[in-house]
Amino acid sequence: MRYMINGQDMMLGTCYYPEHWDPSLWEEDLERMLEAGIRVIRIAEFAWSKVEPREGEYTYEFFDSFLEKVAKTDMKVIFCTPTATPPAWLTDKYPEVLNGTMDGVLFRHGARRHYNYNSPVYQRFAANITERFASHYAPHPSIIGWQIDNELNCEVSEFYSESDSVAFREFLKVKYGTVEKLNEAWGTVFWNQTYTSWGEVYVPRTTISNSTNPHRVLDYIRFISDSACRFAKMQADIIRKYIKEDDFVTTNGIFSNLDNHRMREESLDFMTYDSYPNFAYCLDAYDEKDPLKDRKWSRNLAEVRAISPVFGIMEQQSGANGWNTRMEAPTPRPGQMTLWTMQSIAHGADYVSYFRWRTCTVGTEIYWHGILDYSSRENRRIKEVRDIAEKLSKIQVIAGAKYEAKVGLIEDYDNIFDAQLDTWHQRIDQESRKNLFAAAQFTHTPLDFVYLREGMDMDELKQYDVLFYPHAVILTQERVGLLEEYVAAGGKLVLGCRAGYKDRNGRCVMDRLPGLASSLAGTDIPEYTFVAPDEGKICADWDGEQVEAAIFNDILAAAAGSAEVLASYTGGDYAGEPALIRNQFGAGEVYYFGGAFAMDTAETFLRKLGMAEPYRDVVKLPACCEIAVRAKGSHRYLFVLNYADKEVEIELKAAVRNLLTQEEENGNVAVEKYGVRIYQIA
Numbered sequence: 001m002r003y004m005i006n007g008q009d010m011m012l013g014t015c016y017y018p019e020h021w022d023p024s025l026w027e028e029d030l031e032r033m034l035e036a037g038i039r040v041i042r043i044a045e046f047a048w049s050k051v052e053p054r055e056g057e058y059t060y061e062f063f064d065s066f067l068e069k070v071a072k073t074d075m076k077v078i079f080c081t082p083t084a085t086p087p088a089w090l091t092d093k094y095p096e097v098l099n100g101t102m103d104g105v106l107f108r109h110g111a112r113r114h115y116n117y118n119s120p121v122y123q124r125f126a127a128n129i130t131e132r133f134a135s136h137y138a139p140h141p142s143i144i145g146w147q148i149d150n151e152l153n154c155e156v157s158e159f160y161s162e163s164d165s166v167a168f169r170e171f172l173k174v175k176y177g178t179v180e181k182l183n184e185a186w187g188t189v190f191w192n193q194t195y196t197s198w199g200e201v202y203v204p205r206t207t208i209s210n211s212t213n214p215h216r217v218l219d220y221i222r223f224i225s226d227s228a229c230r231f232a233k234m235q236a237d238i239i240r241k242y243i244k245e246d247d248f249v250t251t252n253g254i255f256s257n258l259d260n261h262r263m264r265e266e267s268l269d270f271m272t273y274d275s276y277p278n279f280a281y282c283l284d285a286y287d288e289k290d291p292l293k294d295r296k297w298s299r300n301l302a303e304v305r306a307i308s309p310v311f312g313i314m315e316q317q318s319g320a321n322g323w324n325t326r327m328e329a330p331t332p333r334p335g336q337m338t339l340w341t342m343q344s345i346a347h348g349a350d351y352v353s354y355f356r357w358r359t360c361t362v363g364t365e366i367y368w369h370g371i372l373d374y375s376s377r378e379n380r381r382i383k384e385v386r387d388i389a390e391k392l393s394k395i396q397v398i399a400g401a402k403y404e405a406k407v408g409l410i411e412d413y414d415n416i417f418d419a420q421l422d423t424w425h426q427r428i429d430q431e432s433r434k435n436l437f438a439a440a441q442f443t444h445t446p447l448d449f450v451y452l453r454e455g456m457d458m459d460e461l462k463q464y465d466v467l468f469y470p471h472a473v474i475l476t477q478e479r480v481g482l483l484e485e486y487v488a489a490g491g492k493l494v495l496g497c498r499a500g501y502k503d504r505n506g507r508c509v510m511d512r513l514p515g516l517a518s519s520l521a522g523t524d525i526p527e528y529t530f531v532a533p534d535e536g537k538i539c540a541d542w543d544g545e546q547v548e549a550a551i552f553n554d555i556l557a558a559a560a561g562s563a564e565v566l567a568s569y570t571g572g573d574y575a576g577e578p579a580l581i582r583n584q585f586g587a588g589e590v591y592y593f594g595g596a597f598a599m600d601t602a603e604t605f606l607r608k609l610g611m612a613e614p615y616r617d618v619v620k621l622p623a624c625c626e627i628a629v630r631a632k633g634s635h636r637y638l639f640v641l642n643y644a645d646k647e648v649e650i651e652l653k654a655a656v657r658n659l660l661t662q663e664e665e666n667g668n669v670a671v672e673k674y675g676v677r678i679y680q681i682a
C-alpha cells in the first residue's frame, strides 16, 4: 500500500461528512484539519442519496465538487460505499430489502443497517451503487482507499427476512445435500422436529420459551457470517475493478456472528476498528466492579490484531458519547484522547482517525461529539489532537512494528458461536476469557488472541511459549492435530474444563471425556458438575496455593504414564480428587484444569508457568499501567499507559531513550495521570 498501513507512516485522520455542512465551510475545515496534523478523511458512508437521489437517477456533482476542494490540498480521502443506509425511495418501493425482528416486524426507514444481506433486490441495488461510486470516484488522485459499508453486523447481527430463509436453505443444501443428513446433523429426532422437505426449514422463528434446536442455531449463526462475508466480497470485487494500484479496501469494526478472518482474507487489505473506550463510562453500562474499564478496549484491540497484525482505527473517540435515545458518557478528560490513541497504537494501529471532525447539529447523534463542538470554535480537544500529531511525528519509526507476546489465548469461530447460544458454555467462556485477559494486564504480560483456523500456518502457534485454550468445547480432529504438533514441538498448552464434549454440529459426543483431547491431556473425566450455588468457592491445592476452580468442575483422573496430578480439589463432594493434571507430550506439556479461570487462578497460571511480567528487568510499574511492546527488526518499543486519574511512579531498571522527549531516562520516573511513555528498549 502506498498510503496508510504501509510500514513507513503513522498518521492521523478524521471522519468528515461534507453532506452535513454548508459547502462554504469545506475549505476552512480542510485547512484546519491539516493544520492540526490530520492527513486523511473518511467520507460518504451514509450518502447514497447524494449520488442516486431517485431510483436510476445519478448525479456525481456533490462529491465531485467536494473532491475538487480536497485536491487543492494535501488531504487524502478514504471513500466509502453507502450501503449501510439505503434511501427511503428504495425501502419504500421494495420492502423485501428490509430486515426485521424474529416475529416478522420489519425495521423501517429512519435508522440504519435496516437492510438484509440476502435480498436479491438489495444485492442488485447495493452492487449497482457500489459500481457507480467506485467507477466514478476511484480514479480521483486524492482517494487512497475504500471502506465497504459501515460496521457490518453492528446494531443488529440477526436476520429474519424471507430472503434469509430462502438463502439459509441454499446454504444448508450445499452443506448437507439432503434433508436426511440435515435431520441427522441437527438431531431433529428430539421433540419431533424432523423435516421432510427443504421448504419446511426457516431461519429461527418465535417458539415457546425461546428455545429452539441449538444445532440449527449454530448453523444459522454460520449462515449469517457467510451472508455478511459474501456481501462484503461482492462489494470488494466491484471496487477492485476500479481502484488505483496501491489503493486499499477495508471495512470498520468487528462485530458478532461474523468470521472476520474470512472476510479479511477474501475482501480486505487490512482491518480497521472503531475504538470508543468511553463506553466504559456510559451511564447505562458503567460497571463499578469492572477492574479494566476503558482499558478493556485493549482486549478489543487485541482481537483486531488477531485479524490484522497491523491495522487502522477508522473511528477513535474524540468527544462525549451519546445518541438522543441512548448512551450518555462524559467528554474525554484532558489526556484521555492521547491515552486512548496511544492505546490503539500500542496494540498495533498505524493509523488513527477521530470520529468525527465537528459534532453534528441534527439527527440521532447530536450528542456523539467530535473533535469540535457545534460552533467549530477552538477547543481543548483540537489542541490535544495537535499535540498527538506532534507526538506521532516522533514515533514514526514504530510504523509496521508488530505487537510482541509470548502468551496466546486461543479462539475459534465454532466455539465463539456456540458460546453465544449455549448458556452453560457462555458462562465459563466469558468468565475465563475476561479473567485471563485481566490477569495478563495486571501482571504486565502481553497477550495475543490466536485463532485456530483451517489450514493455518504452524509458525503462528509456535511463536507462543504458552497457549491457553480455556474451554475447547467443540473440538475437531484437525484442531487437535494442530495442538498436538504445537505441544510436541515444545509448546505449553493450558486447557480448562469442558474440553471436547461437543462435535462441530454442537452435538454431545458419547466418547469418554475430554473426547478428542484425551490423549493430548492424558486425563480422563469420570465425573463433572456445576458448582452448586450453596457451595461457595471450590478451590484446589496447587503446591500449597489455593486456586479457585470457578463455575464448573471436571473431576479428573490421570490416564497416561506421562500424566501427573498437580492439584486436587479441597472442597465439594469430590475433595481430594484431581483438579489439575500435567501431561508430558513430546517435548511440551499440557495442563488440564478442571474449572473455569477465576482472576487469581489466571494469575497463578501465568506466574507458575513463568510467563508473568516478562519485562520485569526493564521496568517495574503499578497495576494501573499497561505495557505493550512493538517490535521491528532488532528494535523494541515499549509503551507505558497510565489509566489512573493520578500520577504514578515507574522504575526503569536501565537507561532507555524516551522517544517522545528524545532523552535518556533511568530509575524512578513520574508518569502523570492518563500519561503515556514510549521507550526504545532495544
Ligand code: GAL
Binding pocket: 150, 151, 154, 274, 315, 355, 365, 368
Ligand atoms: C459508530 C458508527 C458511526 C457513529 C458512531 C457513534 O458505531 O460507525 O457512524 O454512529 O458509532 O454512534
